[in-house]
Amino acid sequence: MTPHVPHADPQAGAAVKAADRAHVFHSWSAQGLIDPLAVAGAEGAYFWDYDGNRYLDFTSGLVYTNIGYQHPRVVAAIQEQAGRLATFAPAFAIEARSEAARLIAGRTPGDLDKIFFTNGGAEAVEHAVRMARLHTGRPKVLSAYRSYHGGTATAINITGDPRRWASDAGTAGVVHFWGPFLYRSPFYSATEEEECARALAHLEDTIAFEGPGTIAAVVLETVPGTAGIMTPPPGYLAGVREICDRHGIVFVLDEVMAGFGRTGRWFAAEHHGVVPDLMTFAKGVNSGYVPLGGVAISGRIAATFDKRPYPGGLTYSGHPLACAAAVATIQVMEDEKVVENAAALGENVIGPALRELAGRHPSVGEVRGTGMFWALDLVRDRETREPLVPYNATGEANAPMAAFAAACKRNGLWPFVNMNRTHVVPACNITEAEAKEGIAALDAALTVADEHTA
Secondary structure, eight states: OOOOOOOOOHHHHHHHHHHHHHHOOOTTSOGGGOOOOOEEEEEBTEEEETTSOEEEESSHHHHTOTTOBOOHHHHHHHHHHHHHOOOOOTTSOOHHHHHHHHHHHTTSSTTOOEEEEESSHHHHHHHHHHHHHHHHOOOEEEEESSOOOOSSHHHHHHOOSGGGGGGOOSOSOEEEEOOOOGGGOTTOOSSHHHHHHHHHHHHHHHHHHHOGGGEEEEEEESSOTTTTOOOOOTTHHHHHHHHHHHHTOEEEEEOTTTTTTTTSSSSGGGGGTOOOSEEEEOGGGTTTSSOOEEEEEOHHHHHHTSSSOOOOOOTTTTOHHHHHHHHHHHHHHHHTTHHHHHHHHIIIIIHHHHHHHHHHOTTEEEEEEETTEEEEEEEEETTTTEESSOTTOOGGGGHHHHHHHHHHHHTTEEOEEETTEEEEOOOTTOOHHHHHHHHHHHHHHHHHHHTTOO
């Protein structure tokens, strides 16, 4: 259903924009170089500005509005909880908190049945690492290049993309290694089987040279998200699980972005038949309506803290409003078959349509993804796979991607653009018609990217 778009009110938009520019300090930005859009409203898969321009959101916010904007059942649940018990300290048993934990534990794989609530994904990673270090008594953490795990002190050091550089003093006890990525293989592989075997051998070597007895955890995004939506080859995560078990290392899967239906399963680990020791989540757990994240904890790790206090907590852990939103979101996803919709549209509509685009646009080097989690790797030259823009490009060097993004917006599509990629990550309950509308806009915008190919 097409959402209602309010009448244009440029004067109100100008006031919102002026207050933002005067007082709001934006993340990951040079403050004097940004021009944030003033948003008037949103509904479902769309949002609109004060000039009456409507955009189909192919970013899901920051890949978190898995059930779209303003779902009436979740809004009503937040309102009802606010009227009944708006807030309460985390040391108490609260109905919304208990029910959210029960529903989450009922969907996590294996015995990940204890839930520690945080305010978001970065804090979830912070606490997963702390739990792993305390459980093992070891200091080091291994994580992959081409990853993102959050912006807080430990999480940013675990991250493997350039956002880490400004905060990385080399003292966080983090060692990075190469994960599998056949299209840009660091191992010169020709097949998925080779990439899997060589990536596992590389991890084994890294562990051997770092000292297995010094390593508390291996932390991986089940499917790396912001770094490029690189689904691991068959057998890789099972191989990492085996390596961790052999060396007594805690295996942590970060499902902050990939979880809660994004890949066409409740959690991406289900695609690989793997159960980690700890699993982080956030974003889609309540579609981002109120900040919430957490760590799902295995019985073995939880038992470490049966008699030994866990030295960590947050004032707003398991906030009633956030947990009520999670309960309603999970119920909506069940009742409206949102996970099934993500799987079916990904397989039958979005995947085939993106591959068809790749066949017509020389700027598309590779299409990869599953469910509502896709990336187009844009290139200057398909043969050499040279990226459309250099790694971590800014300014004029990034002009081709900036021009592509501007073309998307002119066509009513708000794109997710990172480095030389555009990601297709709409709401998991998007309709087939909306998906096709967005892909048509992508089709038109890719002609701009094509102009920069060899």
